[in-house]
Amino acid sequence: MVEKKDPWAIPDIGPETEEKKSESGADAFDATQWHEVKKGETLWKIAEQYYGDGNLYQKIFDANRDVLKDPNRINIGQKLRIP
């Protein structure tokens, strides 16, 4: 079975510099789910993991516009909010 080609695949370009720090611990009611980007991951793959549907990658991109400028560019170690 051939894996569907991921249009958002990016090369491993090292640790993220604009890392979004987790807010957990500061707020006892914080229900934010965070995902730390691993090597080879894309927004598409992350959307598949959390939503079952890579097409919904835009939801993750929109929730992280403060740290993402381009859905094609996410970096290893970057912490993304999963809405």
Place this chain on the structure above:
Amino acid sequence: MHRHLSSFTSMLLVAILVAACGSADKGPAETALKAAEEAINSAKGEASKYVPDQVSSLDSALAATREKLSKGDYKAVLSEAPALTSKAQEIASAAAAKKAELTKSWEGLSSGMPRVVEAIKSRVDILSQSKKLPAGMSAETLAQAKAGLSEITQQWTAATEASKGGNLMDAVAKASSVKVKAAEVLTLLKMPVPEALKS
């Protein structure tokens, strides 16, 4: 005969004295009971909301003391009425403490829970648009989460209304059940459960 008469007179005198003394206690007993009633009535307003069991118990004690007054047991009334007054003051303090505790709880819940509910709603909305659910999540699980969200929303509205109506006990009780349900739904959705929902 003379001795018998003297003895009878003595007994009569004692009886009159006892009666006179009892009668002398009537006024102070009534005053003491009135003071206790006033203290209880003054405490009741808030106390009925926050420590209803204690108010009910105090009401029973007051009724028992009233009964003693009506039966002429003034000494018992004089002995019990000050305790009723003290208890009324204790209950007023307990009610104030409970109100402060509930206010603090409500403030925390009302600022935190809407964000939790919003996070659940967001995830349910997104998953509802998904063509395929994530691994380990069935359509039935999502349906349960949706039903849970609906229940949470209704309960939260009811809690907010109870708070607006000044019923903090009810508001906090409802909000606490929202917390429990929200933790269940977050788990169903494979989302992290915030610390505040774990206690």
